[in-house]
Amino acid sequence: EVQMILHSGSVASILGGADSINVYSVRILNTTTVIPSTPQPIAGCEDPVFERDSISTLCLGFCAVENPSHILTPDPTDFTTLRISTILPNTFAAINAYYADTACSTDTVVIALEDATGQLSLASYPNITINALLDSVVVGGGGTLNTFAPTSITTSGNIVYVSFVPGTPFNGIQVVNKASALSANNVQQLRLYQFCLRRLAPPVP
Numbered sequence: 001e002v003q004m005i006l007h008s009g010s011v012a013s014i015l016g017g018a019d020s021i022n023v024y025s026v027r028i029l030n031t032t033t034v035i036p037s038t039p040q041p042i043a044g045c046e047d048p049v050f051e052r053d054s055i056s057t058l059c060l061g062f063c064a065v066e067n068p069s070h071i072l073t074p075d076p077t078d079f080t081t082l083r084i085s086t087i088l089p090n091t092f093a094a095i096n097a098y099y100a101d102t103a104c105s106t107d108t109v110v111i112a113l114e115d116a117t118g119q120l121s122l123a124s125y126p127n128i129t130i131n132a133l134l135d136s137v138v139v140g141g142g143g144t145l146n147t148f149a150p151t152s153i154t155t156s157g158n159i160v161y162v163s164f165v166p167g168t169p170f171n172g173i174q175v176v177n178k179a180s181a182l183s184a185n186n187v188q189q190l191r192l193y194q195f196c197l198r199r200l201a202p203p204v205p
Helices: 068-072
Strands: 002-009 020-028 050-055 064-066 080-083 092-103 108-115 128-134 137-144 153-156 159-164 170-178 189-198
Touching: 050 064, 050 068, 064 092, 068 080, 068 092, 068 189, 080 092, 080 170, 092 128, 092 189, 108 128, 108 170, 137 170, 170 189
Parallel strands: none
Antiparallel strands: 002 020, 050 092, 064 080, 080 189, 092 170, 108 159, 108 189, 128 137, 128 170, 153 159
């Protein structure tokens, strides 16, 4: 909010006409801070080196994995999007991201994701699944977002950070965005910013 102290006069330098206003002083009464939703790179991370993505055969062209290679870098200005149709139940878009070497059972995964529509309740959605993988096999430690412990989930703006320890050796992380008949549970565009692996030193088998 800005307050101006004014004096009327006949100066043409401001408005460009015969009648104008002299501005003698301007005071800023208060300011508003806008927090961007772009995440900062997660510190202490190993990023995946390759990915495999898929969509449901029932999608009829309405599903997509957009920019899948962006999940391989920590650049906060780009992201991978899992796009689904909210009117086609049981369809999905998914991505598997793999690390260079197998991680140990006590290593930690941190994932940064966002609902593109800006919903802040993303952590309560039952149709987004996160799994730990050993090659193409789900080995544990994950589940749907609404089943993760509250201590595993933090938010910054619209960005949701999910952290968990798979509890078994793994070399990949899978995220699945699935549509259900209850459209209120569907996230049409799920943005994925980073799949962070934090290894213990020394490694524990």
